[in-house]
Amino acid sequence: MAEFEPKIVAFVCNWCTYAGADLTGTSRIKYASNVRIVRFPCTGRIDYMLLLKAFDEGADGIIVSGCHPNDCHYTSGNFHARRRWIMFRSLCDFTGIDTERIKFSWVSAAEGAKWADIVNATVASVRELGPYSEYKKVAKYPEREVSHG
């Protein structure tokens, strides 16, 4: 059986982390190809429901990343996002959703290397955790997979 390849979805802001990931590219720093980036204007725009949707659809891990505090292009979107994450994480933890599968980070446009590190670390830790089968079971994920071969 092939080694488990985690599916990682990254929700990033346009101005810092997306640009940071661009810099990773420009700097030709290699990282695991398991991650797929979804671009948002700002972390403030990231709806917590989208994180759940990613798990619904079979993601094994999630990265949420934006500008460092005080560096937000929109001055305070990331502060608002952070407060939401605090409560969202707390609720996830309380309901038993695996918060170890959701990595939050600040990656600036200058931190190309940090982006590669974040991705690699997330892929490694999710690989360790294995497929998120508890959630997939509730989301009837495998059933969907096999129903039409």
Place this chain on the structure above:
Amino acid sequence: MNIDKRLVRKDSLEKLFDILKQNSKKIFAPSTKNGKISFRDAEKFSGIVTGYVQTSQSSKEVAFPRTEKIFDYSKSKDGMSVKGIDLKDIPEVILWGVRPCDATGIGELSSVFNWDYKDEIYNNRLSKITVFGFSCNNSDEYCFCTSVGGNPGNTEGSDILFTQTGENSDYLAEIITEKGLAIVSLAPDLFEITNNIEKNKFLAKVPVRFNHEEIKEKLDKFFESKEWIEQSLRCIGCGACAYVCPTCACFDIQDEAHGRKGSRVRCWDSCGFSHFTLHTSGHNPRDVQSQRWRQRIMHKFSYMPERLSVYGCTGCGRCSRACPVDMNILEHLISIQEVTV
């Protein structure tokens, strides 16, 4: 067929349960969780509760699940392929401990699923259900089966109806249908021949509180009444009444899509919800709660008898018990009867 009456010893009930289990029957019976008695898959006889007036949810879910897949679909370049659910996968089920009002409800539900289109999935589920009715020895202030044509020992809808003959006593078993007979044939020894037992004296006394025919007639001229607003001011518009009701049959069709694949599912819906009738345009013919309350009563006591020749209410009283704000349907029906149009 003629109703065959047998005696089942109190102790034989567990034996019957075990025999049915040995015959790999799935048994749904009332059990308690979080203080609520509901029909659940019963593994052991000891888990089954007795002596309850009514389960908090009706047994309709076994025939009409709150969520059920109708078909799977997938899209490809060659077009769309649809795969219906395999009816063979639907299990044979014994519904144990159904009160006569619920058993009657099954008939009312069936009339909705068969009046024009014959709903294959529903009918298939129904065909695989054997209803073990249990007559009511007790009732409470919410019960009003007798006002809507039922009674605590009504055989309608049951395949077998058990009536306990006094506290801690044996059961009178009325074998009503072929399905019931089939059960008897699995454990013929447990069903003893008996003299004619007068079951009525063991049944709960449920007084007749209103005349449903009269109510129906009244409702025909009652549509514009202010009474609806008065009655429903405290209604908060949830769907608890509809979801515990044995006859409410409203459903929503949803596509759960995942890329090129997906499933179409049917799930319960309620006319009490404000968005139930919301049009795309933004217009909502039942814009306020009083209109939705009116719809609930009219549907059960006017539209259904008119179109399907059945009443949409079995008098089980569940909606009143479940209502978080004490909307008591019996009280409101009585007041409709009393109000002069």
Place this chain on the structure above:
Amino acid sequence: MVDLIKRAKELIESSAVKVVIGYENGTGNRTRALFVEKTEDADKLIFDSRCIQNLAAYVTKREVKDKGKMAIAATLPVMRSIIQLASEFQVNDNNLLVLGITPESKLIEFENLVEVETFVHQYQIEIDARNKEMLDRLDNMTKAERWKFWIDELAPCFKCYACRAACPMCYCHRCTVDFNQPQWIPVPSHELGNLEWHIMRAIHLTGRCIDCDACYNACPLYIPINLLTKKMMLDAREHFGGYQPALKGEHLMSTYKPDDKENFIQ
């Protein structure tokens, strides 16, 4: 409650208000909401320890609101709800008069919502021992146990939305679950649909819930969903300091502090 009946009669008679929302005796030992529009109906008003329904849910109900100025018999949780509703611009002094009922069951009338706020702020929101114990039990579980606990507890939920309907803060005309382009929360009441609905409900009530337990009391299936909002309230307290509904307060979740804790962010 004689004082309340008397006051309700005066208010109706003088047309100071069009409707007084209070409690009356219901079926069996139950109590329920009463809407007094005529003085003679005021005699049906009662108040005792059974009266726990949060009547604030009615002040945003269209058919009640449309009657004109309302007065409401308000216990502490109801008053808290009203302050939160006022801070969200749903009620104001022009459309609502509060007839307060103190924790000692005394009638106390307020000139305006500012006075209600002052009164309410004398009391902290406390979680009762039974629920505290449940929360502790959950805290001591492993993540997997908590997951199982909630999947099992939420399994019977058939999405009748009684919790939503009974909650004074769930006054939105279009709830997120009613939003279908896209369909954020699955409509069916399967495991996923139930989990996501209750997570969303808890998040939307974070910083707004005043812990009246109306959701739990309304649930026809006794699902302990109030634990979710209680936990959110406790955690919000821990992270951002205590909160009380306030007329001109900063909303907990639509504001921030530059030094909010972020030890989980890399």
Place this chain on the structure above:
Amino acid sequence: MSKIGVFVCHCGENISATVDCAKVAETVGNYDGVAFSVDYTYMCSDPGQNLIKSAIKEKGLTGVVVASCSPRMHEPTFRKACAEAGLNPFMCEMANLREHCSWVHDKGEATTEKAIDLVRILVEKVKYNHSLNDIKVPVTKTALVIGGGIAGIQASLDIANTGHKVILIEKDPSIGGHMSQLSETFPTLDCSQCILTPRMVEVAQHPNITLYTYAELESLEGFIGNFKAKIRKKSKSLDEKLCTGCGLCTTKCPVKKIPSEFNEGLGKRTAIYVPFPQAIPNKPVIDRINCTYYIKGKCKVCEIVCPTKAIRFDQEDEIVEAEVGAIVISTGFTVKQPDFFPEYGYGKYPDVITGLQFERLASASGPTLGEIRRPSDGKVPEKIVFLACAGSRDPAKGIPYCSKICCMYIAKHAMLYQHKVHGGKSYVFYMDIRAGGKMYEEFVRRAIEDDGVNYVRGRVSRIYEKNGKLIVSGADTLLNAMPVEIEADMVVLATAGVANEGAEELAQKLHISYDPYKFFAEAHPKLKPVETNTAGIFLAGACQAPRDIPESVAMASGAAVKVAGLFSQDELTREPIIAVVNRQAAPVYSSCVGCFLCVSACPYQAIEKEEIKNRNGEVIKSMAKVNPGLCQGCGTCVAFCRTKSIDIQGYTHEQMYTEVMALLNEY
């Protein structure tokens, strides 16, 4: 039905070296709604762009996905190409196959798979894209400058010189600000008024500048290009048109003992007064609090002596309304007040003074005509002590920041003292000497080396009086914290520069943000130092943080350029990536319930209350409305809205949801 065109770029070999571009194009070409799919060496080249343009025309494409480099690089290029072919530019999306895929992963199936995923996400997203049009906002080409110090003066002149109208308002009777109070300026020691007053005159005479002194902002509404300001012109009790500024009234006024604000309390003025001789406008105002007529109801000496009968005792405040397109805030700063330093005896000992007071003593136009004489007895101090960081850099005092200008002006003060008092001894207590700036360090060294100022590194714990001397008791940290006591004749405190009183209220009126010290906040600490969070409102000078003159002037010119840039067009064009609140047919109108939590979440104060009224004018619904002039499109409101009533164009609920679905499912 969508007709999407997908254009996969090889970027020479930058992408194709690790990604099988042909396979990407082929796979995606099979997806629903994809009408055209092709790979090509260089999509950004002319032939590449022509490929896109002709496909749009020939295939009637409704959406385009260019799978190439980062959208941060070429999104404008491809959107423009689409527009040229007649497709709305916002129907074009870019999949980042280079920076996010080919450059960071090795060649292989997984990399090509990822490339396919990235393209698929955007193919599905673009199906939900809508044609968007740039937002046009008309511009009123008049600027409002608030505060007539050097920053306000510079900004006004710069804007006025580009040919645009300026309204300059100043709360005091004269423009000039703190700079007009200064004696000489560092590091050149040229006379402050000599360089300032010509500018003041220029302001007064400039045809494009309307000057309102003794005036404050009452309220502000509107948004970039379209502000409506109400200005309160406080009553001067004077008909300015008739007044010739002869000054007779001020000489005859019987109330002569009012401490002069201009002289920082070291001189006196009359009740009807001109703050200083070179004031602009050089016309008096009556200080109603101290005027005998207003106190007792009689006097009117000024009215009697006025040759043009210009005095108006019954004059009332006047509210002037002005429509302006941009605003420059240059309200400056203030210094910490005396009661802040009980340990230094300020207020208790008359010879403990502030730096600003010293400026007045050293000024040729000051109360001592430029001679350094101490306030108590007018003696020339033989020993003088300067304390740096009086309040600044002291978290315990609530001012953790450095006031920035003090190190330089202390050096200047000490130097001026040494120049004026031959044989005098001066000491400076300092924490660090911060003299970053052109010729600044050299200036400080001159004070120490050429003029013999004694610099002592250490803090002063207290100042007390003994035998007519001020005992300055501190420690020299460079000498192992050896206690130092100096018997001084005069002490000058370099008091912390702080935000003006009322800065908070002004910020709220203007809907701009401020920092914890109540200084106005810039939009970005590095890249937008003169912008505020509110589009169309700019900052200049010390209202943003303590600033020296060259910095204030530079900021002012920077702000002026921003204003001029704004005024260079008749209409503002803004990207339509902004939030919108949904609107529906009656009776729903909108799913918004008007809780206005979004208002507190919005960093730009771009959300306002909209009331929907029926025919009788009764409000039937209150709901949120996004001001397209102010919204910057961050989407913070979107994630807050419980009813999902706000959406952000270009990143809608449907688009983002679809991206996540497309990412994890087969299509």
